Amino acid sequence: MKILNDILAAKTTTRALERQGISVGFVPTMGALHDGHISLLKVARAVGAQRVVASVYVNPTQFDRDEDLKRYPRDLDADFAKLEAAGCDAVFVPKDELMYPCGYQTEVWVPEASRGLCGAHRPGHFVGVTTIVTKLLNIIRPSFLVMGEKDFQQLMLTRLLVSDLNLDTQVVGAPVARDDDGLALSSRNVQLSDVEREQARSIYGGLQAAQRRYYEGERSAERLVVEAKAVMSVAGLEPEYLELRSSLTLAPLNSAHQPCRLLVAAYVGSTRLIDNVVIAGDERAQTA
Ligand code: AMP
Numbered sequence: 001m002k003i004l005n006d007i008l009a010a011k012t013t014t015r016a017l018e019r020q021g022i023s024v025g026f027v028p029t030m031g032a033l034h035d036g037h038i039s040l041l042k043v044a045r046a047v048g049a050q051r052v053v054a055s056v057y058v059n060p061t062q063f064d065r066d067e068d069l070k071r072y073p074r075d076l077d078a079d080f081a082k083l084e085a086a087g088c089d090a091v092f093v094p095k096d097e098l099m100y101p102c103g104y105q106t107e108v109w110v111p112e113a114s115r116g117l118c119g120a121h122r123p124g125h126f127v128g129v130t131t132i133v134t135k136l137l138n139i140i141r142p143s144f145l146v147m148g149e150k151d152f153q154q155l156m157l158t159r160l161l162v163s164d165l166n167l168d169t170q171v172v173g174a175p176v177a178r179d180d181d182g183l184a185l186s187s188r189n190v191q192l193s194d195v196e197r198e199q200a201r202s203i204y205g206g207l208q209a210a211q212r213r214y215y216e217g218e219r220s221a222e223r224l225v226v227e228a229k230a231v232m233s234v235a236g237l238e239p240e241y242l243e244l245r246s247s248l249t250l251a252p253l254n255s256a257h258q259p260c261r262l263l264v265a266a267y268v269g270s271t272r273l274i275d276n277v278v279i280a281g282d283e284r285a286q287t288a
Contacts, residue, residue, distance in 0.1 A: 001083060002090035007139055010053075010092045014140050017051055025049025026142030026169075027088075028133065031056040032073035032187035036177035038086045040146045043174040045087075049144050054083055055092040055136055057099065062128030068272075073187050092140065099135065108134045110157045110164070113250055117153045117263055118274065121240050129154055130161050137167055145169045150176045150184050152263055152276045156250050176275070178204065184275045191271045200268045202235030206242075207277040210262050214279050219255045224279065228262060240265040240272070247281060256280045 004010040017024055025044025029037050033056075044052045056079050063069035076093070083091050107127050113119075114126035137145065145162070147155050159171045177185045182204035183197070192200055206228035213227045221244035228242055245252055247259040259281025265274045 001080070001088050003080065004090055004092045005094070007094065007098055010090075010094075010139050013090055014053065014142070018141060022050045023048060023143040024140065025052045025144040025146055025172075026136070026140045027052065027054045027146050028136050029054060029056055029079075030058045030072065030187065031079045032075055032190070033079045033082045034177075034185045034187065034189075036148060036150065036185035038082060039177045040148060040174050041083075041086045041088055043172060044144055044146045047144055047146075047170075047172050049142075051089040052087070053090045053092065053140055053142065054088050055094075055140070057092070057094055057132070057136075059099070059128055059132040060096060061100070061131060062125050064122040064125050071191065073190050092136075099132070107131050108161065108165075110160050113153070113157045113160055116252070117241055117243065117245070117250075118265060119153065121265065126154070126157060130157055133158055133161065134165070134167075137162075137169055142169050144172050146172045146174055148176065149173045150186070150275065152261060153250065176277075182208070184273070186273060188271050188273060192268060196268045196271065199235045199237055200273060202232045202237055203239075203264060203266055203268075203273060203275050204277075205235075206231035207262055207264065207275060211277055211279060214256055219257060221254050221256065224256065224262060228264070232264075232266065237266045237268065240267065244279065247278070 014024055027040045041052050058072055060069055108130045109127050110130050119126050147158055155173050162169055162171050181201050183200050209231045210224040210228040213224055218224060225242050242264045244260055244262055247261050253260050256279050260279050261276045262279050263276040
């Protein structure tokens with residue numbers, strides 16, 4: 001696996017592949033890798049990428065709280081070992097001063113889709129995300145950009161960004177990878193104490209309860225939300241948001257009569273976790 005520490009090396013490697021007509025699947029990450037990240041590499045191969053390039057970069061501009069940035073888990077050596085074992089061909093690991101050199105100004109913003117959900121609670125977060133994703137896409141120029149459905153709003157924003165700016169990549173969403181107890185895999189899970197981990201299980205538990213109500217015939221967004229909240233509340237969690245949204249446009253919905261997902265964010269102690277499940281329909285057919 002090639003380790004690419006600077007932008008020129010990353011461009012040289014990926015442009016050489018481009019010239020040879022070899023397709024690249026790109027998996028951007030913030031490191032502290034787990035099986036969810038590794039599943040994205042597999043998806044990249046499955047959709048036809050002949051080479052897979054990952055990036056490990058804890059992007060400071062997408063953190064709305066300094067404390068969160070400082071606490072964010074980092075383990076580059078373990079990350080390299082996992083990527084290598086997963087057959088990753090190259091990893092781009094830039095330093096802050098390369099991505100945001102002195103005098104850096106430009107931001108990329110997808111205003112409407114950045115409002116609400118995580119955008120409402122993490123000021124500046126999505127500007128940081130869409131800016132870094134644009135920069136990474138310009139550097140790597142992949143045929144496929146693989147991102148997780150766990151960060152569903154981020155995935156939707158990225159689809160819009162790629163389409164609005166006519167970027168030459170196909171955005172591919174990968175399903176949420178979960179631990180045996182159902183908790184969505186997240187780099188932040190290592191921050192949870194045993195008690196918090198137990199509480200965190202109720203996040204998926206609540207989402208599943210809402211799914212069951214949907215299968216029993218419930219279509220009211222309000223009642224599905226109440227169902228999910230009740231499970232989380234028993235575990236002592238009060239979600240930051242818990243909303244039924246269109247899977248196609250992210251618009252808020254009153255009822256589950258079209259493809260939609262239930263999306264949640266909750267603090268477990270001082271760790272903020274997000275998750276979502278499909279309630280109605282299968283939106284997988286869509287691509288950017
Ligand atoms: P992160 O390192 O948290 O910024 O995540 C990098 C990529 O991995 C994003 O596209 C995430 O959506 C994706 N990802 C993180 N956790 C999971 C998971 N449990 N299942 C699927 N994708 C994930």
